[in-house]
Amino acid sequence: MVALFEKIKKHKIIFSLAFLATLNLVVFSFLYGFHPNNDTSGFIDLIKFFRGYDVSFFPARYLNPFYAVVSAKLLFFMSPEQSLITTNIVFYYGLVLLTYGLIRRVFKNNFIGFVSAITVMTGYAMVRYALTQVQDMGGYFWFVLTLYAGWRWWEDKNKSWLYLGGMAVAFGLLTKESGSMGALFVGILFLLDKVSWKERVFNFIRFSIFPFATIIVNFFRGQDVNYSSAYWFTENWKAYVAENFTLLRWFGVHASTYNILWLFIAIGLYFLIRNWRNLDKNIKIYLLAVILSSLSYYSWPMFIARTVFISAWLFAPIAAYGIYNIYIKGRWFKHLAIGMVVLAMITPYIIQSTLRYATLFTIMNLCKNNIPCTWNYFWKNRDQFSTTGDVLYFKYEMK
Secondary structure, three states, rough: OOOHHHHHHHHHHHHHHHHHHHHHHHHHHOOOOOOOOOHHHHHHHHHHOOOOOOOOOOHHHOOHHHHHHHHHOOOOOOOOOHHHHHHHHHHHHHHHHHHHHHHHHHHHOHHHHHHHHHHHHHHHEEEEHOOOOOEEEEHHHHHHHHHHHHHHHHHHOOHHHHHHHHHHHHHHHHOOHHHHOOOHHHHHHHHHHHOOHHHHHHHHHHHHHHHHHHHHHHHHHHHHOOOOOOHHHHHHHHHHHHHOOOHHHHHHHHHHHOOOHHHHHHHHHHHHHHHHHHOHHHHHHHHHHHHHHHHHHHOOOOOOHHHHHHHHHHHHHHHHHHHHHHHOOOOHHHHHHHHHHHHHHHHHHHHHHOOOOHHHHHHHHHOOOHHHHHHHHHHHOOHHHHOOOOOOOOOOOOO
């Protein structure tokens, strides 16, 4: 028993994060339930197909079979819906702990790592999308595992981390294409590494073995359904770019994704700029290397919070750095900093409980971007928008 208490004391931050992550799951389950989302039916169809049922499925899903394979081979005793949520919960805990481990190492600061993990676990995209019956959680996990493995390689140059990072990219390709974008982070580290170009090429080969093999295999798998990721990107860009990449949607999606955290991000940027000369070199390298992969959501045709959230591992540590610099100023500032963390945790829930699953941009299109009209439309129909699904058989139309 003494040994157990000693272990808990030694790893109290890990246990605290696990407790808070569990509490967050309980709160989410109580408020919304682990409900379906707009893409759930497509994932369930593929799971049924991998379980041997004669069902049709959207061919693009066939190229991302990780969840379906796990459901068919490991979680076969569960319903497809339960297997989606179970897999997401496993990824969720891994994501929280990886975020802490990564940012703690970069900033050499437990507080910044802890706050970064908290703001990720309760982020708006996590509440609205990732904890529902979809596959985004897996994409986030493989993305952050790639960042973590790449950073561990940068620290000690142990080449085993490159193989792990490459495997994470490969599984990211098989889960959610955005999950492979951590490869850009590792690529920047290769460019910044002060070794010969020959060594850089060999490091690239070590890292790319698994992703390259996965791309080749998926190319041939795509022929089974006469489909490819390139075709998906091309067709979706044609279909959605006009309505997604507008200034109004750009502002609205970013505002909702990070909400109150934008204030803390601004504070963090202020302190980063002020302290830049004295900042540890590795912090500068991380922030530089993570920019490209964090902003890779601009390559996606769908401009929504769950694609934007891949930038959290750029913005969350900046916000945490700002909160930390307030925390260390004195006793009363400690209370202020803790209040900021609490506010960052509850604001996404307030937004989701208020907006529910109303599609605001659809309403804005109906109202021709008239804000009073949009608000009146939403408020008049607010009881018909669900907190546990898309909408309750609601038809968008002006009357």
